[in-house]
Amino acid sequence: MSTSSTRAVRAGRRTVDIHRPDKVLFPGDGITKAGLADYYHSVAPFMLPHLRGRPLMLERHPDGIDGPRFMQKDTPDSYPDWVHRVTVPKEGGTVTHTVCDDTATLLHLADQACVTLHRWQSKADRLQCPDRMVFDLDPPKDDFDAVRRAAHLLGELLDALRLPSALMTTGSRGLHVIVPLDGHSAFDDVRAFARDVAGTLAAAHPGELTTAARKQARGDRLYLDVQRNGYAQTAVVPYSVRARPGAPVATPLRWDQLDDPATHARRWTVATALEQARSAPWDGPALRPRALGPARRRLDALR
DSSP states (O other): OBOSSEEEEEETTEEEEEESTTOEEETTTTEEHHHHHHHHHHHHHHHGGGTTTOOEEEEEOTTOTTSOOEEEOSOOTTSOTTSEEEEEEETTEEEEEEEOOSHHHHHHHHHTTEEEEEEESSOGGGTTSOSEEEEEEEOSSSOHHHHHHHHHHHHHHHHHTTOOOEEEEOSSSOEEEEEEBOSOSOHHHHHHHHHHHHHHHHHHSTTTEEOOSSGGGTTTSEEEEOGGGSTTOEEEOTTOBOSSTTOBBOOEEOGGGTTOTTOOTTOOBTTTHHHHHTTOTTOSGGGOOBOSHHHHHHHHHHO
16 A cells, blocks of 8 residues: 555565655655665665675665765664664674664665665674675775776785685775675784785885875875774675765676776666676675685785
Protein backbone atom coordinates (compact mmCIF):
# COMPACT_ATOMS: atom_id res chain seq x y z
CA MET A 1 0.00 0.00 0.00
CA SER A 2 1.26 3.47 -0.82
CA THR A 3 0.10 6.92 0.24
CA SER A 4 1.45 10.39 -0.37
CA SER A 5 3.23 10.27 3.02
CA THR A 6 4.40 6.65 3.13
CA ARG A 7 5.50 4.11 0.55
CA ALA A 8 5.83 0.44 1.46
CA VAL A 9 8.71 -1.48 -0.14
CA ARG A 10 9.10 -5.25 0.05
CA ALA A 11 12.59 -6.52 0.87
CA GLY A 12 12.83 -10.26 1.37
CA ARG A 13 10.55 -11.26 4.23
CA ARG A 14 10.13 -7.69 5.43
CA THR A 15 8.21 -4.63 4.32
CA VAL A 16 9.93 -1.30 4.91
CA ASP A 17 8.05 1.98 5.01
CA ILE A 18 9.63 4.93 3.23
CA HIS A 19 8.20 8.02 4.92
CA ARG A 20 7.79 11.24 2.94
CA PRO A 21 8.97 9.47 -0.24
CA ASP A 22 8.57 12.66 -2.29
CA LYS A 23 11.00 14.60 -0.08
CA VAL A 24 13.67 16.00 -2.42
CA LEU A 25 17.18 15.18 -1.19
CA PHE A 26 19.14 16.38 -4.25
CA PRO A 27 17.49 19.69 -5.22
CA GLY A 28 19.49 20.24 -8.39
CA ASP A 29 18.67 16.77 -9.69
CA GLY A 30 15.16 16.19 -8.37
CA ILE A 31 16.20 12.98 -6.62
CA THR A 32 13.78 12.16 -3.83
CA LYS A 33 14.01 9.92 -0.81
CA ALA A 34 12.05 7.32 -2.79
CA GLY A 35 14.62 7.62 -5.57
CA LEU A 36 17.45 7.07 -3.09
CA ALA A 37 15.65 4.01 -1.70
CA ASP A 38 15.07 2.66 -5.22
CA TYR A 39 18.77 3.00 -6.01
CA TYR A 40 19.86 1.21 -2.84
CA HIS A 41 17.24 -1.50 -3.42
CA SER A 42 18.59 -2.14 -6.92
CA VAL A 43 22.27 -2.17 -5.95
CA ALA A 44 21.84 -4.14 -2.71
CA PRO A 45 23.07 -7.50 -4.13
CA PHE A 46 26.38 -5.86 -5.04
CA MET A 47 26.65 -3.62 -1.98
CA LEU A 48 25.75 -6.02 0.84
CA PRO A 49 28.92 -8.16 0.57
CA HIS A 50 30.87 -4.98 1.46
CA LEU A 51 28.53 -4.21 4.38
CA ARG A 52 27.74 -7.44 6.18
CA GLY A 53 29.11 -7.72 9.67
CA ARG A 54 30.78 -4.29 9.70
CA PRO A 55 30.17 -1.42 12.12
CA LEU A 56 28.97 1.63 10.20
CA MET A 57 29.02 5.39 10.48
CA LEU A 58 25.96 6.87 8.80
CA GLU A 59 25.95 10.19 6.96
CA ARG A 60 22.42 11.56 7.13
CA HIS A 61 20.90 14.53 5.31
CA PRO A 62 17.27 14.74 6.52
CA ASP A 63 16.72 18.12 4.84
CA GLY A 64 18.57 17.20 1.66
CA ILE A 65 22.20 17.68 0.70
CA ASP A 66 21.92 21.46 1.04
CA GLY A 67 20.84 21.14 4.67
CA PRO A 68 22.66 20.08 7.83
CA ARG A 69 24.71 16.88 7.77
CA PHE A 70 24.64 14.41 10.66
CA MET A 71 27.40 11.81 11.17
CA GLN A 72 25.71 9.09 13.21
CA LYS A 73 27.63 6.38 15.05
CA ASP A 74 25.24 5.32 17.82
CA THR A 75 22.14 3.39 16.75
CA PRO A 76 18.93 5.09 17.94
CA ASP A 77 16.54 3.07 20.10
CA SER A 78 13.84 3.86 17.53
CA TYR A 79 15.45 1.60 14.91
CA PRO A 80 13.55 -1.69 14.43
CA ASP A 81 14.76 -4.59 16.55
CA TRP A 82 15.59 -6.55 13.37
CA VAL A 83 18.32 -4.04 12.50
CA HIS A 84 21.57 -5.62 13.64
CA ARG A 85 23.87 -3.77 16.02
CA VAL A 86 27.32 -4.22 17.50
CA THR A 87 28.57 -2.55 20.67
CA VAL A 88 32.25 -1.66 20.47
CA PRO A 89 34.61 -0.15 23.02
CA LYS A 90 35.80 3.42 22.76
CA GLU A 91 37.77 5.65 25.08
CA GLY A 92 35.58 6.24 28.11
CA GLY A 93 32.73 3.96 27.09
CA THR A 94 31.09 2.13 24.21
CA VAL A 95 29.30 2.87 20.93
CA THR A 96 26.51 0.72 19.49
CA HIS A 97 26.97 0.86 15.74
CA THR A 98 24.43 -0.14 13.12
CA VAL A 99 25.34 -3.18 11.01
CA CYS A 100 23.67 -3.53 7.61
CA ASP A 101 23.29 -7.24 6.87
CA ASP A 102 20.29 -7.22 4.54
CA THR A 103 18.31 -5.21 1.99
CA ALA A 104 15.61 -4.30 4.50
CA THR A 105 18.18 -2.55 6.71
CA LEU A 106 19.61 -0.72 3.70
CA LEU A 107 16.11 0.54 2.84
CA HIS A 108 15.49 1.57 6.45
CA LEU A 109 18.68 3.63 6.35
CA ALA A 110 17.52 5.27 3.12
CA ASP A 111 14.26 6.10 4.90
CA GLN A 112 16.40 7.85 7.55
CA ALA A 113 17.89 9.98 4.73
CA CYS A 114 21.19 8.18 5.13
CA VAL A 115 22.77 9.24 1.86
CA THR A 116 26.25 7.76 2.44
CA LEU A 117 27.43 4.74 4.42
CA HIS A 118 30.96 4.58 5.86
CA ARG A 119 32.35 1.24 7.07
CA TRP A 120 35.00 -0.02 9.42
CA GLN A 121 37.88 -1.99 7.88
CA SER A 122 37.16 -4.87 10.29
CA LYS A 123 34.10 -6.96 11.09
CA ALA A 124 32.19 -7.20 14.35
CA ASP A 125 33.52 -10.67 15.16
CA ARG A 126 37.17 -9.52 14.76
CA LEU A 127 37.09 -5.85 15.63
CA GLN A 128 40.84 -5.50 16.20
CA CYS A 129 41.94 -7.11 12.92
CA PRO A 130 41.06 -5.41 9.62
CA ASP A 131 40.50 -7.43 6.47
CA ARG A 132 40.92 -4.38 4.23
CA MET A 133 43.77 -1.89 3.82
CA VAL A 134 42.83 1.42 2.22
CA PHE A 135 44.94 4.03 0.46
CA ASP A 136 43.01 7.25 -0.21
CA LEU A 137 44.47 9.17 -3.16
CA ASP A 138 43.51 12.77 -2.47
CA PRO A 139 44.56 15.33 -5.14
CA PRO A 140 45.18 18.97 -4.17
CA LYS A 141 42.69 20.11 -6.80
CA ASP A 142 40.03 18.39 -8.87
CA ASP A 143 42.78 16.84 -11.02
CA PHE A 144 42.08 13.24 -11.94
CA ASP A 145 45.19 12.92 -14.10
CA ALA A 146 47.26 13.20 -10.91
CA VAL A 147 45.08 10.51 -9.35
CA ARG A 148 45.63 8.19 -12.32
CA ARG A 149 49.40 8.59 -12.12
CA ALA A 150 49.45 7.98 -8.37
CA ALA A 151 47.20 4.91 -8.69
CA HIS A 152 49.49 3.36 -11.30
CA LEU A 153 52.57 4.01 -9.16
CA LEU A 154 50.92 2.55 -6.08
CA GLY A 155 49.60 -0.43 -8.02
CA GLU A 156 53.08 -1.19 -9.34
CA LEU A 157 54.54 -1.09 -5.82
CA LEU A 158 51.79 -3.33 -4.46
CA ASP A 159 52.41 -5.76 -7.33
CA ALA A 160 56.08 -5.85 -6.37
CA LEU A 161 54.99 -6.70 -2.82
CA ARG A 162 52.72 -9.40 -4.28
CA LEU A 163 49.61 -7.79 -2.85
CA PRO A 164 46.41 -7.66 -4.92
CA SER A 165 44.66 -4.31 -5.19
CA ALA A 166 41.30 -3.00 -6.33
CA LEU A 167 40.18 0.47 -7.35
CA MET A 168 37.14 2.51 -6.34
CA THR A 169 36.16 6.03 -7.28
CA THR A 170 35.25 8.00 -4.18
CA GLY A 171 32.42 9.92 -5.82
CA SER A 172 34.27 13.07 -4.73
CA ARG A 173 37.74 13.87 -6.16
CA GLY A 174 39.96 10.84 -5.77
CA LEU A 175 40.29 7.08 -5.64
CA HIS A 176 40.60 4.42 -3.00
CA VAL A 177 43.09 1.64 -3.63
CA ILE A 178 41.99 -1.32 -1.51
CA VAL A 179 44.04 -4.38 -0.56
CA PRO A 180 42.18 -7.46 0.77
CA LEU A 181 43.84 -8.93 3.88
CA ASP A 182 43.43 -12.25 5.66
CA GLY A 183 42.32 -10.54 8.88
CA HIS A 184 45.17 -11.81 11.06
CA SER A 185 47.09 -8.54 11.49
CA ALA A 186 46.18 -5.91 14.09
CA PHE A 187 45.18 -2.37 13.15
CA ASP A 188 48.45 -0.87 14.34
CA ASP A 189 50.45 -3.24 12.13
CA VAL A 190 48.26 -2.60 9.09
CA ARG A 191 48.41 1.16 9.50
CA ALA A 192 52.18 1.08 10.02
CA PHE A 193 52.60 -1.02 6.89
CA ALA A 194 50.35 1.31 4.85
CA ARG A 195 52.29 4.30 6.17
CA ASP A 196 55.59 2.72 5.10
CA VAL A 197 54.23 1.89 1.64
CA ALA A 198 53.04 5.47 1.20
CA GLY A 199 56.33 6.83 2.55
CA THR A 200 58.35 4.68 0.17
CA LEU A 201 56.29 5.87 -2.79
CA ALA A 202 56.41 9.53 -1.77
CA ALA A 203 60.19 9.37 -1.29
CA ALA A 204 60.55 8.01 -4.83
CA HIS A 205 58.30 10.73 -6.30
CA PRO A 206 58.71 13.75 -4.00
CA GLY A 207 57.50 16.26 -6.58
CA GLU A 208 54.16 14.51 -7.10
CA LEU A 209 53.28 12.68 -3.89
CA THR A 210 53.27 13.45 -0.17
CA THR A 211 52.31 11.88 3.13
CA ALA A 212 52.01 15.27 4.88
CA ALA A 213 48.78 15.37 6.89
CA ARG A 214 48.76 19.19 7.06
CA LYS A 215 47.33 20.74 3.90
CA GLN A 216 49.74 23.66 4.08
CA ALA A 217 52.67 21.24 3.76
CA ARG A 218 51.37 19.43 0.69
CA GLY A 219 51.64 22.18 -1.89
CA ASP A 220 50.49 20.88 -5.28
CA ARG A 221 51.25 17.26 -4.45
CA LEU A 222 48.75 14.43 -4.15
CA TYR A 223 48.21 13.25 -0.58
CA LEU A 224 48.61 9.51 0.08
CA ASP A 225 46.21 9.21 3.00
CA VAL A 226 46.46 6.03 5.11
CA GLN A 227 44.61 7.30 8.20
CA ARG A 228 41.55 5.18 7.41
CA ASN A 229 43.49 2.12 8.52
CA GLY A 230 43.25 2.92 12.24
CA TYR A 231 40.89 1.38 14.77
CA ALA A 232 37.35 2.83 14.48
CA GLN A 233 38.28 4.80 11.34
CA THR A 234 35.93 4.43 8.40
CA ALA A 235 35.91 4.58 4.60
CA VAL A 236 33.03 5.09 2.23
CA VAL A 237 31.25 1.84 1.33
CA PRO A 238 31.35 0.70 -2.31
CA TYR A 239 28.20 1.82 -4.20
CA SER A 240 27.37 4.51 -1.62
CA VAL A 241 25.83 7.71 -2.93
CA ARG A 242 27.76 10.89 -2.15
CA ALA A 243 26.05 14.09 -1.03
CA ARG A 244 27.10 16.11 -4.07
CA PRO A 245 25.22 17.51 -7.06
CA GLY A 246 24.51 14.81 -9.61
CA ALA A 247 24.36 12.09 -6.91
CA PRO A 248 27.74 10.50 -7.75
CA VAL A 249 28.45 7.03 -6.41
CA ALA A 250 31.62 5.53 -4.92
CA THR A 251 32.11 2.86 -7.56
CA PRO A 252 34.50 -0.08 -7.99
CA LEU A 253 36.25 -0.11 -11.35
CA ARG A 254 38.69 -2.34 -13.17
CA TRP A 255 42.31 -1.34 -13.57
CA ASP A 256 41.78 -1.28 -17.34
CA GLN A 257 39.14 1.43 -16.87
CA LEU A 258 41.52 3.77 -15.06
CA ASP A 259 42.98 5.33 -18.21
CA ASP A 260 39.65 5.68 -20.00
CA PRO A 261 39.32 9.43 -20.69
CA ALA A 262 35.73 9.23 -19.44
CA THR A 263 36.82 7.98 -16.01
CA HIS A 264 36.95 10.45 -13.15
CA ALA A 265 36.03 10.41 -9.46
CA ARG A 266 32.34 11.23 -10.12
CA ARG A 267 31.91 9.27 -13.34
CA TRP A 268 29.20 6.93 -12.03
CA THR A 269 25.96 8.18 -10.51
CA VAL A 270 22.73 6.68 -9.19
CA ALA A 271 21.65 6.47 -12.85
CA THR A 272 24.68 4.48 -14.05
CA ALA A 273 26.35 2.72 -11.11
CA LEU A 274 24.17 -0.41 -11.34
CA GLU A 275 25.35 -1.09 -14.89
CA GLN A 276 28.96 -0.80 -13.71
CA ALA A 277 28.25 -3.04 -10.70
CA ARG A 278 27.02 -5.82 -12.97
CA SER A 279 30.49 -6.10 -14.47
CA ALA A 280 31.66 -7.35 -11.01
CA PRO A 281 35.16 -5.85 -11.24
CA TRP A 282 36.15 -7.01 -7.74
CA ASP A 283 35.31 -10.69 -8.20
CA GLY A 284 37.76 -13.48 -8.88
CA PRO A 285 40.73 -15.33 -7.39
CA ALA A 286 43.15 -12.48 -8.16
CA LEU A 287 41.71 -10.61 -5.18
CA ARG A 288 42.14 -13.46 -2.70
CA PRO A 289 43.03 -11.98 0.72
CA ARG A 290 46.71 -12.07 1.63
CA ALA A 291 48.74 -12.20 4.82
CA LEU A 292 50.74 -9.08 5.59
CA GLY A 293 53.89 -10.75 6.91
CA PRO A 294 55.49 -11.75 3.58
CA ALA A 295 54.65 -8.34 2.09
CA ARG A 296 56.27 -6.62 5.09
CA ARG A 297 59.48 -8.56 4.50
CA ARG A 298 59.48 -7.62 0.82
CA LEU A 299 58.86 -3.96 1.65
CA ASP A 300 61.68 -3.88 4.19
CA ALA A 301 64.01 -5.33 1.56
CA LEU A 302 63.08 -2.53 -0.86
CA ARG A 303 63.60 0.34 1.59
